Amino acid sequence: MKPVAVAHQPLTLTDQVLALRAWRMPDMITYQHGTDEWWLTPLDDALPLIRLNRAGLELLTAMDGHMTVGELLGRFGKWVCGPDGQNGCWHLERWSLPNYSLCYYGTEPPAGGHRLNIKWDLLLQQIREGWSGRQGFEGGEHLVQFHTRDIAQHEGHFDTIETTVSHLFREPSEALQGLTYGRLLAKHLRRLGWWETKLRTLVEVGGGLGYVSRELAAELSPAERGGLRYVFLDLTPPFVKAQLKLAATAGWRCSGTQANAEWLPLRDASVDLVIDNENLADMTPVNLSRGELETGKGRTPVHQEAIDWIRRIRLPFDPNLPDEFVFNLGPVRFLAELWRVLKPGGRAILIEFGVETGWPEPVKLPGHTEYEVQYTHMRHAAKWLGFQEQYSALPKFLMIKPDTQVLCTGAAYAIQRFCQAMGKPFAIRAYTEKELAQALGPMLPKLSGCHYHAVSDPAWFGLWDFKVMVLEKPGAAPKPAFKETQGFRWYTQR
Numbered sequence: 001m002k003p004v005a006v007a008h009q010p011l012t013l014t015d016q017v018l019a020l021r022a023w024r025m026p027d028m029i030t031y032q033h034g035t036d037e038w039w040l041t042p043l044d045d046a047l048p049l050i051r052l053n054r055a056g057l058e059l060l061t062a063m064d065g066h067m068t069v070g071e072l073l074g075r076f077g078k079w080v081c082g083p084d085g086q087n088g089c090w091h092l093e094r095w096s097l098p099n100y101s102l103c104y105y106g107t108e109p110p111a112g113g114h115r116l117n118i119k120w121d122l123l124l125q126q127i128r129e130g131w132s133g134r135q136g137f138e139g140g141e142h143l144v145q146f147h148t149r150d151i152a153q154h155e156g157h158f159d160t161i162e163t164t165v166s167h168l169f170r171e172p173s174e175a176l177q178g179l180t181y182g183r184l185l186a187k188h189l190r191r192l193g194w195w196e197t198k199l200r201t202l203v204e205v206g207g208g209l210g211y212v213s214r215e216l217a218a219e220l221s222p223a224e225r226g227g228l229r230y231v232f233l234d235l236t237p238p239f240v241k242a243q244l245k246l247a248a249t250a251g252w253r254c255s256g257t258q259a260n261a262e263w264l265p266l267r268d269a270s271v272d273l274v275i276d277n278e279n280l281a282d283m284t285p286v287n288l289s290r291g292e293l294e295t296g297k298g299r300t301p302v303h304q305e306a307i308d309w310i311r312r313i314r315l316p317f318d319p320n321l322p323d324e325f326v327f328n329l330g331p332v333r334f335l336a337e338l339w340r341v342l343k344p345g346g347r348a349i350l351i352e353f354g355v356e357t358g359w360p361e362p363v364k365l366p367g368h369t370e371y372e373v374q375y376t377h378m379r380h381a382a383k384w385l386g387f388q389e390q391y392s393a394l395p396k397f398l399m400i401k402p403d404t405q406v407l408c409t410g411a412a413y414a415i416q417r418f419c420q421a422m423g424k425p426f427a428i429r430a431y432t433e434k435e436l437a438q439a440l441g442p443m444l445p446k447l448s449g450c451h452y453h454a455v456s457d458p459a460w461f462g463l464w465d466f467k468v469m470v471l472e473k474p475g476a477a478p479k480p481a482f483k484e485t486q487g488f489r490w491y492t493q494r
């Protein structure tokens, strides 16, 4: 389910508004659909595309921070500005509204300063945040309800509701040396020795549409895969279905169940490997008060559980605790479950965005709010449980070249809307310029405003906020100090 944005009444063009200057959104994507027809995308997907004729395009071009709304109204107000018949006044009354977000009216450019410093992204972020509907902390059952009740289908979910790193790189990408995310992950897990021993059970928790499983199947040799069963656990029923379909087509012996990662339906010490990709921020957050922590008394059973965890594992806290703070209870429960279900020597990889200092902040997405993972707490909990642990930033772990230029995700969404209007497919991905040209063919020269960011640029996807925790439960039987190949034993020198 995608929430509908708050509907705004058209702006009244009062004398005060008419005196303001107008700036069009920088880096805006326009598509020339015909000799005298250009298309724009309002920020809110529920609104139809804006179609402009040449007069409309001139109105847009004139919004360069020099002209006031009044001057624009005088020049374009009564002219029909598009094939849909609306005049310039109609557009001037709407384009600056949050759900259009095509321009900004003010006395100074937004955030002031040089054009390059205009914080449009932040402005848009604020608008998106307003869309989640609810104010304040959204914990409790909110995330479970969203996944179990509100997601009715998987089609388009990762394009428009929550795009993930692995979704952006689900097809081979120049930015990943021609590999997919899943394939690169499998190679780096090989580097860590994950595929060396005979494995029986790999569990993927929160596998989305199943692309990681497909790519693992492609990377692993028949010998590495032989005897291995792939088990999917996911809270969202349509995703489990999609995962099973893709994994079976890729050749996995697989099974899947709807389950919550915080209570794994698995026997103790029964699993060799666990993959959990971009799922921790979906697990239960708890909004604790300083008073609760100081007295050790939680106001609900869930709060009490969080406090008990914090005290039990002696989580070191800054003495300057805020009055209220968020604790990642769900991810800590998940760690404890991993400790229970992994075999001695079993391993898990956990990947998600998060912070190392301070407190988890909400990240508002359409229909639900996720919470950053506090990795200092997670690492402390993992070590307390007994795990051996390695930790890294995701791009460093996957050795992603930081300067590869990829299409702005906002531009990809706009192009997808144009293509939808023409009944053409267009997938949301991290396109390099060459890949975009291949995907769009003759449509590309008709687009203007396509812009690219280095993958390391926080304005692109915040890739450096994604972290990797690799966990190993000690106690595996000692490995032989030799490898056997074609009847020969190769001894390692110690």
Ligand SMILES: C[S@@+](CC[C@H](N)C(=O)[O-])C[C@H]1O[C@@H](n2cnc3c(N)ncnc32)[C@H](O)[C@@H]1O
Residues within 6 Å of the ligand: 147, 158, 162, 164, 165, 166, 167, 205, 206, 207, 208, 209, 233, 234, 235, 236, 239, 259, 260, 261, 262, 276, 277, 278, 279, 282, 283
């Ligand atoms: C952000 S998506 C990531 C999907 C996929 N791994 C990817 O990287 O594209 C989160 C996934 O975790 C699942 N999920 C969310 N909360 C969960 C929970 N508490 N237990 C199990 N699965 C959960 C969602 O249904 C979804 O498949």
